[in-house]
């Protein structure tokens with residue numbers, strides 16, 4: 587398990603990014619940030635601190651949630667003539683994944699499919715800083731980019747030791763602009779990372795330490811109203827959960843959620859909230875009791891107001907076998923504590939129906 591990148595954490599951390607980038611040797615950097623970051627004024631604030639430190643920057647936002655390899659190729663083309671020496675990802679998990687994805691194809695050529703798996707690069711990647719603006723994915727702690735295949739909708743996990751951010755910057759002030767629905771979906775996703783990583787077949791003593799710390803910070807702050815304090819805990823909890831994923835990967839809730847996002851456009855965190863309580867009941871791991879005496883009921887309570895039964899999203903009984911076949915192909919299912927295949931996925935979808 588790789589050690590997580592160092593962290594710059596606290597209200598106002600964003601204003602120190604210029605100095606940090608200069609100290610890391612950045613001179614010309616690509617800023618990969620989603621459209622929401624521009625509207626919230628965050629890109630302007632980032633450019634201000636970088637310019638003050640003498641770092642030139644080119645922002646790029648031409649991608650959407652769950653970036654696919656075609657969007658990454660557009661980003662590569664944009665960056666190819668800029669002679670950049672570094673990349674900064676700013677925004678939700680999609681921005682951070684897109685930053686990593688562009689780095690792979692810009693420095694090593696080919697397409698994202700070539701990096702599906704771990705350690706496929708032959709050339710060094712550019713140094714990167716990750717600045718998450720939502721409190722959820724934990725992508726800033728991971729050496730994997732999750733990029734979709736535009737044809738099959740499979741999320742490809744493309745990892746490399748060099749795809750880790752050189753620094754992650756957590757500024758809780760940043761997260762206050764999250765709409766409540768984004769905070770809830772991203773926060774539930776982070777909770778699921780703490781829960782799923784705690785029991786996978788790849789878990790280790792150290793990944794479980796991260797999972798427990800993530801759970802401790804997340805479960806109380808998730809239900810609390812948005813504030814600087816509760817968002818700071820959510821943000822740090824999401825970071826610890828991301829560190830846990832790096833060591834232990836994920837489980838069946840993510841395997842079942844991904845086809846719901848791909849085929850029905852259900853937001854990742856909501857798809858997770860639909861599935862996770864059922865997966866926890868189905869796995870029935872004794873270790874869950876370390877987190878909560880009745881974890882599946884507790885997670886179902888936390889999902890109230892966020893997730894509805896599957897049929898409410900236009901999913902029909904007839905389509906469940908196809909969704910289940912997709913779920914069985916997802917990489918996260920391989921590490922679930924209870925053996926997971928298409929029949930298992932179908933059973934779980936029926937529970938959530």
Ligand SMILES: [Fe+2]
Nearest residue numbers: 723775840854
């Ligand atoms: Fe997730």
